[in-house]
Amino acid sequence: MHQVIGGRLLQLHGVSKAYPGVQALAGVDFDAGAGEVHALLGENGAGKSTLMKIVAGSVIPDEGELVLGGEPLPTGSPAACRQRGIGAVYQDLSLVPSMSVGENVLVGRWQRNRGLINVRRTERDAQPFLERIGLKVSPATLVRELGVAERQLVEIAKALSARVRVLLLDEPTSALSDPESRRLFSVIRDLVADGVAVIYVSHRLPEILEIADRITVLRDGMRVGEIPAATATEQQLAHMMVGHEIGEAMAVGQSSAEAVTNGHALVARGLGRPPRLKPVDLTIRAGEIVTVFGLVGAGRTRLARTLFGIEPPTTGELELFGQRIHIRGPADAIRAGVGYVGEDRSVGLVPTMTVSENITLASMNRTSHGPLLGIEAERALAERYVKELNIRTPSVHRRVVTLSGGNQQKVLLARWLCAGARLLILDDPVRGVDVGAKEEVFRLVRDLAAEGVAILYLTSEIREARMLGHRVVVMAGGSIVDDLLPPASEDRIMTAAGGAHV
Ligand SMILES: Nc1ncnc2c1ncn2[C@@H]1O[C@H](COP(=O)(O)OP(=O)(O)OP(=O)(O)O)[C@@H](O)[C@H]1O
Ligand SMILES: [Mg+2]
Incomplete structure (x- = not known):
């Protein structure tokens, strides 16, 4: 419907952008056609987000031209880009935490009564977009109360609420688990059927193969090549991204060759913080990797935050390395040898x-x-x-x-x-990490375990849970609902987690 004669809807010619000490993009050509998903792939730092931000007008390129619908697209003006029909979901979420979900979704387009914002009507108007993306929170909820995955869904709902011709999605599923991602894919398919051009960035290769029509790979700011998704394989994509073969660390069950029989690093009995976290029993041995899988809202992050003392436990007891301990805050946990990488890196980094x-x-x-x-x-x-x-x-x-x-x-x-740290709590630590680096992180986690470090590894990807865990713990509704030894089947895990497996 938006078909442009003689060329694709969006075209970039020779786009370059340098930052001090880094050539983020070097003479990149790229295009996206109406009614297709064009995936953009590359290692961390390859320049994907920079390219997206240039298209959205929030980064000004040093060189190059952009053309939308046959007409030049001015650079460096987010408002002009929005007006021409470019919508974006950024990797680093841009919601206002102190505002409600509904206000965030319709930001700039609030319902007003004689100049004053009519919050209730704005929130009601936002409801259909939340439903479309399958987010089950009230539009009146404050964004600051949401976890990263829920925020990601709000961000997507916000992009959907505007009529777009080009939709930029920068790692939209990085915090989502399978069912939520599937929901997003079905929305993307609808948009594409309506003639929208979607540019899609993700480090999850299976997902790219599923949703994309074409795939362009960037390496060090340069375009390595473009291939049709229909004939591409994960191996081939990883190879194009990294420049060499990778893979053996990524096989399922690598960590599970033998059960770990060391002493206990962590023993939790009835530990919880009701109503947010129901009492859980959990043990982790020194040198053991326990993976925790759950859908969005299952309580994974709450478990991690409770163990680390960010939301200290109010029930039950905890033993770390054989010592009873009262965790009143992170300082207690750190002193006891616990390390924590949270799901929201903006919190941990200074x-x-x-x-x-x-x-x-x-x-x-x-x-x-x-x-x-x-x-x-x-x-x-x-x-x-x-x-x-x-x-x-x-x-x-x-x-x-x-x-x-x-x-x-x-x-x-x-x-x-x-x-x-002697016990590491990792909440989705490879979220947004590229395949090559993921492999490095997995290898590192295994090496640490081999040296006796206990690992609690929370993930939204079943594949990771199965691949890395000596044991796989499944959470749903704020409780631990299953504790499995490998080889735990995907179906069993998904059934326990309460999601229909497609
Ligand atoms: N504002 C900035 N100031 C300085 N350097 C920057 C800035 N933004 C990006 N860079 C650098 O430009 C390069 C490309 O970054 P970009 O964010 O586009 O990578 P990416 O492909 O999106 O990576 P990731 O997969 O990790 O999100 C990186 O080396 C990054 O450090
Ligand atoms: Mg990026």
Whole structure:
């Protein structure tokens, strides 16, 4: 319906963008046709988000031209881009936490009564968009009360509420589990059938193969190539992204060769914080990887936050490394040797500090005798982890906000590895991390376990839960509903989690 004679709906020619020390994009050509999903793939820091932001007008390219519907698209004006029909869901969510879900969805288009915002009508008008995406929260809920996955859905509902010709989705499913992602896919298919052009970024390769028509791969800001999704394989895509073969760390059941019989690192009996977290029983042995799977809202994150003392337990008892302990706050957990990577990296990272400072933040007494870390020791330690985790940054002295999303996630992981935690709680730690780096993280998690570190690994992907866990714990409705030894079938896990498996 929006078909453009003689070319695709959206075209980018020779787009370049440099940041200090980084060529984020170098002469990239890209296009998207009405009625198709064009996926954009690449390692962390490859330039995907930069390209999306240029199309949406929020980043000004150094060079290059953009054409929409045969007419030049002005650069650097988000308002003009929105008006021409470009809608975006950003990787780093842009909702206003103090406003309600409904106000956020219809931001800028609120119902007014004599100039005043009619909040109730605005929220009612937002309801259909929430339903369309399958988000079961009241539009009057404040965004700050939602978890990352729910926020992601609100962000999508917001993009859907405007009539768009081009929809940019930057890792829209990174916090979602299978059923929620499927729901999004069906919405995308409807939009595509209506002639919308969708540009889709994700690190989940199976999902790209399912939803995309064409796939373009970026590496170090350059276009590596384009292939039709119909004939592509995961192996081939990973190879194009990374430039070499990867894969053996990604097989199911790698960690489950033998049961772990070490002493207990964690024993929780009836531990909970009702009504948000019902009392749970859970054990983790030293050197054991326990994965926790659950749908959005199942209580995974609440379990993690309770164990780490962010929302301290109000019932039950906890033993860490054989010692009874009362967790009143994160300081107690950290002192007992617990590390925590939360689902929302914006909470853990200190944006104004450097990569190096962020990495060494929890290791104050490992590298120095006093409370202060020697600058040199800090740098050396940080550089070791930057190298080990392959964190892409021109230097460890860069402020952490200038790193790409996946690289920020790796900085958080590095912090706890560096602090020598004996029990690591990882809440979706590879969310938004590219396949190559994911493999590094999995290998690292296994190496740590082999060295005796206990790992509680929370994930929204069944595949990860099965691949990494010595045991797979399933949560639903704020409780642990199943505790499985491998090889736990996907069906069994999904049934326990309460989702219909398609
Ligand atoms: N505002 C900024 N200031 C400095 N450097 C930046 C800025 N934004 C992006 N960069 C750099 O540009 C490069 C490309 O970043 P971009 O966010 O586009 O990557 P990406 O492909 O989206 O990665 P990811 O998969 O991790 O989200 C990275 O090296 C990043 O550090
Ligand atoms: Mg990105």
